[in-house]
Amino acid sequence: MSSAAQFSLGREGASGRFERQASAFREQPASLEPGRYHLYVSYACPWAHRTIIARELLGLAGVVSMSAVDPIRDDRGWAFTGGEYADPVNGWTYLSEGYAATDPGFAGRVSVPVLWDTHAKRIVNNESADILRILEASAPAGAPDLYPPEAREEIDALNGRIYDTLNNGVYQAGFSEDQAFYEETVTELFATLDFLEDLLGRRRWLAGTPEPTEADWRLFTTLVRFDSVYAIHFKCSVRRIVDLPNLWGYLRELHQRPHVAETVRMDEIKRHYYTTHPSVNPQRKVPVGPALDFTAPHAREGLS
Numbered sequence: 093m094s095s096a097a098q099f100s101l102g103r104e105g106a107s108g109r110f111e112r113q114a115s116a117f118r119e120q121p122a123s124l125e126p127g128r129y130h131l132y133v134s135y136a137c138p139w140a141h142r143t144i145i146a147r148e149l150l151g152l153a154g155v156v157s158m159s160a161v162d163p164i165r166d167d168r169g170w171a172f173t174g175g176e177y178a179d180p181v182n183g184w185t186y187l188s189e190g191y192a193a194t195d196p197g198f199a200g201r202v203s204v205p206v207l208w209d210t211h212a213k214r215i216v217n218n219e220s221a222d223i224l225r226i227l228e229a230s231a232p233a234g235a236p237d238l239y240p241p242e243a244r245e246e247i248d249a250l251n252g253r254i255y256d257t258l259n260n261g262v263y264q265a266g267f268s269e270d271q272a273f274y275e276e277t278v279t280e281l282f283a284t285l286d287f288l289e290d291l292l293g294r295r296r297w298l299a300g301t302p303e304p305t306e307a308d309w310r311l312f313t314t315l316v317r318f319d320s321v322y323a324i325h326f327k328c329s330v331r332r333i334v335d336l337p338n339l340w341g342y343l344r345e346l347h348q349r350p351h352v353a354e355t356v357r358m359d360e361i362k363r364h365y366y367t368t369h370p371s372v373n374p375q376r377k378v379p380v381g382p383a384l385d386f387t388a389p390h391a392r393e394g395l396s
């Protein structure tokens with residue numbers, strides 16, 4: 093196993109390409125019985141971050157409980173190290189205990205997020221895209237609609253391109269051990285950022301809806317990490333988000349929406365990435381900065 097495979101959710105293909113492992117648990121309960129389910133997350137992880145935001149925005153904090161792992165993984169993976177990183181539900185030391193309880197033969201990588209069923213005592217789902225839909229289906233009346241029927245086709249198309257070239261693209265670039273593949277990935281990644289920069293000059297939200305949808309939040313968790321982590325650590329360095337005025341204003345506006353800033357723990361994000369991938373950053377030094385002011389006015393009110 094190569095060092096890149098050891099510290100990323102995936103393995104190296106024959107060509108030195110990063111291949112993301114498919115999620116193992118994909119059950120989709122029709123609705124979430126209050127008090128029955130628990131969400132395990134890391135504030136560092138962009139995939140878990142989507143579910144943290146959705147749970148908060150959909151008003152489900154009182155329905156689905158949540159706890160976070162320590163952002164620093166050791167060689168036994170995501171851990172509950174006590175204090176704010178405790179597991180009040182199962183008392184585990186490692187998240188791997190939940191995977192083993194669900195499937196004693198589980199041999200894949202132990203990832204966050206995890207939706208846990210406290211009655212059946214097993215993982216229901218460990219795929220963030222599914223967990224978003226599960227949360228959306230259980231949203232109370234009056235909650236925002238993150239997947240409005242009239243915009244679904246557009247949202248699905250945007251999600252597809254953004255997943256391939258950005259959400260996952262940054263990892264493919266960062267972990268690639270092949271120069272040509274890295275260059276190809278970064279070229280596609282910046283083509284998508286340029287496409288979005290243009291789109292967001294005309295639209296306030298990606299799918300042209302009056303309010304943000306899941307497509308916006310799925311993009312947000314990558315954008316908010318971009319200049320601090322991906323541009324430096326993963327060498328996605330052609331341009332920064334602060335150099336793209338529409339994307340940078342859009343990112344600030346999303347960050348300023350109620351309840352969102354509290355979900356962004358930049359210190360945890362940076363410590364996680366810079367200290368957990370020794371193949372990419374052997375010194376484990378965490379950069380100072382960049383100084384980003386997410387609270388500056390975004391001036392996007394005029395867009396529809």
Ligand SMILES: N[C@@H](CCC(=O)N[C@@H](CS)C(=O)NCC(=O)O)C(=O)O
Binds near residue numbers: 201
């Ligand atoms: N497809 C999964 C991917 C989740 C994922 O890659 N999580 C990373 C953290 S950012 C992880 O837990 N990696 C653990 C590992 O590779 O050992 C999802 O979207 O839920």
